[in-house]
Amino acid sequence: EADYFSQGVAFYNFGFINRPTDPASDRSAFILFDNAYEGITHETRLVSTGEGRFNWIAGLFYTNQKTSLLFDEIIPGGDAIMGNLKFSRSVIPDSGYREDLASDYTELAIYGELGMDITDRWRASVSARVFNYEDKATQLVDDYATGGFNETVTGTVKVDGTAFYRFNTSYDLTPDILAYFTASQGYRRGGINAFRSFPGFELRPEAKTFEPDSTDNFEVGVKGLLFDRRLYIAANIYQINWNNPQSYRAQPVTPQDQFFELNGTFNAPDATSRGFEFNGRFKFNENWSVAYAAATTKAEWNETGVHCLYTTDNPTAPIANLSPTCTVRFKGGTLGGAPEWKQTFSINYSKTLDDGSSVFARLTGRILGEIQNDRCDNPEALCNALIYPAYTPLNYSMGWSGGAWDASISVSNITNERALVSIQGANARGNRDGLRATFTRPQTVSFNLSYKFD
Template sequence: MNATFSQAENRGQLQADYTNPYGPFVAAFLPPGFSIIGDLDINLKKKQTGEVRFATNRFGGFEGLLGAFYTDERTDYLTKLTSFLSNGAVAPAPIGNFLTSDTQSTYKEGAVFANGTYYFTDAVDIGAGLRYATNKQNATLSSTGLIGRNTPPNFVDFEDSSTTYQVTARWRPNSDLTTFARYATGYRPGGPQTNPNPPTGTPTTFKADTVGNFELGVKGLALDRRLRFDASVYHIDWKDVQLNGLFNGLLLVANAGRAKVDGAEAQLMYQPSAAMQLGANLGYNNARLTEVGTSTAAFLGAAPGDRLPGSPKLTAALFADWYFPVGNDMRASLGATLRYQGDKVSSYSNSVLNPSFKMPAYALLDLRAGLEWSRYSLRLHLDNATDKLGYTSYTTNKVAAAQTSLPSNATVTTPRTVSLVFGADF
C-alpha cells in the first residue's frame, strides 16, 4: 500500500497596462495623459490532494493495482481595470472603475482506478487499466464598472463524470529489444464559464474534451549495448476541443469541434567509450483542427485545417559530452547541445481580434563545462551562446475589430545566460 497527501496555497499578482486596447473608448471623456491599468490577482486559496494505491505481488502470470484519488481546489480570480489621470489620481466615476471582475470557484474530483498485467510468457504480456472520475464544480461570477454588467452575482453549478481506459501489448523478442502497441483515452473536465461578462448567447458551461491515442513503439540496445534507442509513432483523435479566447480582455472557453494529431518521436544515445556520450532527439507533430462549430468559428476565427497554435511540426536536438581526468582525483567535462524548434502559428487563420502570426523556426546552442572531485562539483553553463532571438509566443488580443494599430505582445527566448553552480553530495 502507498498513500500520499499534499496541500498547496499560492497567490500571484500581475499588473499590466491596458491603455492601448481600451483607451479609445474613453479618450473623449478624459484629458490627455490618462492610463488604464489592470491588476490581476490569482489566488489558489486551497488545494488538497490525496491518493492511495494497493499493489499485488505477482501470482501466476498476473499482477495488479487498485487505487483512489481525490482533490479539493478553491480559487479566486480577481481582475480590476482602473482609469487614472495624468497626475496619478483615479479618474472620476463612472470611468474610474473601468472593470472589476471576480470569479470564485471550487473544483472537487474523486476517482477510482485499476490496472492489471498478465504475462503469457517472459516475452509477451498484455496490460489494461480503467479509471472512473466524477467532479463537481461551482462558480460565483460578478462584474461591475464601465464595461461590466453591474448585475447581481451569477451562480453556476456543474457536474461531470468520465471513464477512461488503456490497453498495452508488449513483445520482447530478446533482452535488448522491446516493442509495444498501446491505445489509451484521456479527458479534460468541462466546467462553468469563468467569464462574468461573456458575449450574448455564450453558454454558461463547456463540455469535457476527450482524446483517443494509438501508439506503436520500440526501444532497446544495440552495438554491444553502446547505442540506446527509443522510437514511436502515434495518432490522436481529439473531440470537443476546448479552445481559449479573450473577450473584453477576459478568458472565454469554447468547445471547438475535433482535431487530429499525427506524430513520431525518436531518441538516440551512443556511447563510443566511457569518456564520450553522443545523443540526438527528433520529434514530428502535425496537429490540426478537422471540425469547427459555427459559433466557435465566428468567435475565434478557427477553421478546419488550421494548425493548433503554439505547436511546431518539427523539434530536434543534438548533444555531446566528453569526460576526461585532471590529475589523480578530479574529472573534467565539456559538452554542447544544439536545440531546434520549427515554425509555429500564434492563432487561427480567420481570427480578427488576435491575428495569426507565423513565428519563425530557430536554433539555440548551449555550452557547458564541469569539474568533479571527491563529493564536490563545479559546473559552468553558457545557455543560448549565440544570443539567438526566437519567438515563443505572440498575441495581439484586440478588443474591437476596428483597432488596426494596437501593439502586439511577444515572449522571446532567454538571452545569452552564464551561470556557475557549485554542488556537494551529502
C-alpha cells in the same frame, strides 16, 4: 499585486473611453489579486505484492476544492478622478474592474488496473477509472468604470458514471529490445462562461456553458539497446483524437462592438494530432558519446464547425453570410503552437585523470523549425497567426572536478543568434499599447567555481 500601467493608460485614459485618469500623477495602475483556495483530497490505494503472473491496483479517490480567482484593476485616485462617471461603486476603492472565477468542485472516483505476464516475453495490462463530479461555478464580472459588463453568472456542471480506459501491451523482441502499444483516454471537465444576453440578443445554450472534452490516444514504439549496449534507441509514432475540444471564445461588450471582449470557452469541432519521436545515444568508448533526438507533429481540425453566440444568429447560413458573432473552424485548419520539426544533439567527452580528478566537455544544439503561434482555422485563407522563424542555438561547456573543487566555463548561444521566440499584444490591445517581443538570450559566457566544505 501586478503592474498594469500600459493597460491602465489604454483602458482608463480620457481619450479612449471618456473615463479620465491623471497621466501626470506618477501613480501607476496595478492589479490587486485576492485568490483563495481550500479543500480536502483523499486517496486509498491497494496494490498486489507482485508475485505470480498477475498484478493489480485498486483505489478510491475523493476531492472537494473551493477556489476563488479574484482580481481588481486599481487606478490610484480613480474614484476621485472619475467621480460620478463610474457606473457603479466598487467594493475596493479606486477599482475600475473586478473579476472573480469561483468554483466548488467535488469528485468521487474508483479505479483499477489488472496486469498479466502472458508469457515470459509478453505482458499486457488494462485499467479503468469511473468517476462522478459536480462543479458549482460562479463567474462575476463588474466593469465599474464603463458598465460594459456587470454580470454574475452561476451554473452547475455535473457528470455521473463517466468511465475512461487504458490498455498497454509490450513484447521483448530480444533481452534488450522491446516493442509496445498503448491506447488510453484523457478527460477535461466542462464549465460555464460569464457571457450575458442583451435586449434582442438572447444567448444560445451552447454559449452559456462548455462541455467536457476528451482524447483517445494511440502510441506504438520500440526501445532498447544494441551493439553490446553501446547504442540506445527509442522511437514511436502516435495519434491523438481530440473529441469535442475546448477552445477559446470571446463575447463583445455589445453585439455591435468588436473591440472590448470578455474571454470564454466553447467546444470546437474534433481535431487530430499525429507525430513521430526518436531518441538515441551512442557511446564510442569510455570517453566519447553522442546523442540525438527528433520529433515532428501536426494537429488540425477534422471537420468544419460553426459556433454562434445568439439565438438571432443562424449557424446554418452560408459561411459568407454568417453573423460577426459566429466563429468558424474549417476542416484542415491547423492548431499551431509547436514546430513541425524539432531536433536536439550533443557531443560529449569525459575523462578521469591519473590523479583522480575528472574533466568534461560538451557541445549541444537545438534545431527548431518555424512555429505558428496560434490557430489557422481556414486552410484556404490567409492566416493571421504569427510565424516564429526557425533557429539553431549552439552551446558549449567544459569543466574540471577534483577533490572539493569544481570549475567550469560555458558559452550559450555561441553564434549570438537573435531569434523571435514569443510576442505579446498581437491584438486590439497591442495596437494601442504596442507589441512586446521576446528574443533568444544573446551570447553569454559564464564561469563557475565552487568548493565543498566538510
